[in-house]
Amino acid sequence: MKKVFFAVMLCSLVAAPFALKPYGIYLLTLWVVMTIAAIGLNLTLGYAGQISLAQGAFVGIGAYSAALLTTQGWPLWCAFLIAIALSLAIGWLLGYPALRVQHHYLAFVTLSFATLVYLMLRNEEWLTKGVYGVSNIPRPTLLGWSTKGAVEFYFFCLGILALVSIATWWLVRSPWGRAFTALRENAIRADSLGVDTRRYTLMAFAFGSAIGGIAGVLYAPMVQFIEPTAFNLNLSLNLLLMVMVGGTGYFLGPFLGAAVSVLLPEWMRFGSEGLYLIFYAIAVMALMAVCPTGMLGLAERFLKR
């Protein structure tokens, strides 16, 4: 049953761009990129239980790495390597406060970091071009295959999503995933069983942030122009919403959450005469009130009946 579901989903994702207009393809590509970023946050928050309001900042770090390097003629794979290394290292360092503080205190620490990154992107003009942003970001050519077209770039992003999904699936099913779950459920007991909770906390932050960086590397050539506002706190909160709405700690949660956050408002826009954001907000609030474990938590509850 699961295999049939995944096959149908995959076929739909492959066929979808051929049935859509350019704006539809753009939205679908945005969904792919945001899903990747949300997968990273789901690893940190959903599996390891470490709240982070900084995921948008890591998308920004990845996006600026790609934008600054590729506009200077560097290939995109170099940007991938540098963005992953940067996000991994900074994510590791951001994990240190999590060894001292938890829950809403940790949320504030990560929120401060997100604000710091935004201010750096805006004020360090010599590097980031400040509020003027970086334009003409090229899309890559891979072994002679150009991704300049919207459909081609969508498939490129879809391929990266597949790789990130497989890697994350492997990770959460490995002993690391079990240790992350233990960290989330009872860190003191995990520690007493030999689980190095400090190291796993740092790893959860580092890996989740690195995946955020990967999403950023795709975001820059997708929009081809970036400026700091795109990576302010709104993005981090939006990513948090995606993870919560989809279902924290569920593998498919980010896919569903990103669909709700990216696609639902656009779908509701038609025929709502500008009131769609209000309807969208009410729908999200109702969902969170009915099922705080997200849509997949709700589905699991129904299936168990």
Next chain:
Amino acid sequence: MNPVLEVRDLAKVFGGISAVNGVSFEVHEGEILGLIGPNGSGKSTLFNCILGQLAPSAGQVRIDGSEITGMRPCQLNRLGVGRTFQLLQVFPQLTVRENLILAGQEHKGSMWSRLVGRRDAGVGAAAERMIEFFRLGTLAGEKAGALSYGQQKLLDVAMAFMAGPRLVLLDEPAGGVNPTMLAGLRERLREINAAEHATFVVIEHNMEFVMSLCTRVLVLDQGAIIAEGTPEQVRSNPAVIEAYLGH
């Protein structure tokens, strides 16, 4: 020969309250030591100081002659020290089998091998043996959160033994467990003690359980040891009777 566990002048002060007050004792290989005392006498605090959950205000703790005072719990666990807590501490979202694998996985291989290697980290067979030993076979695939209190307690104890520890500190293992299950638990502990020559320190309020399981008993009151001896000696000690009954 060095004792397995040696505690010297251990003290823990919370603000103006002295929870543990210069406690010293030794536990030798294969011994089952009972640690009893009225509520608030400092038993769990003493455990937490020995096991790195709390930093002691003074004193030393040695395992096999090596000082381990202030070591982190995960480091102590890797030295062969297991424990259970006073309150249930299983991972409700993991199955019984996964709880047991988790309890043993960090003792095998490196961080890298745990990322790219086998899902069960090479301790799946050991987990199955533990499931069989603690009679949890029918529950192996169930989430721990769905088990009854007594079953979770059994799982909790089983997890402490997954890494094949030399020394296990059990904090109220009999609490909330029905008499039939308790007899089974006592039997399992005796078997491990005999077969592996494992050393136990057991905090317990259930006197019948302590007296039938332990070879030696320490009595703690107001953070200090007030009596020590065989279960029979302790049972008839006037200081112990006074500490428990207040007259």
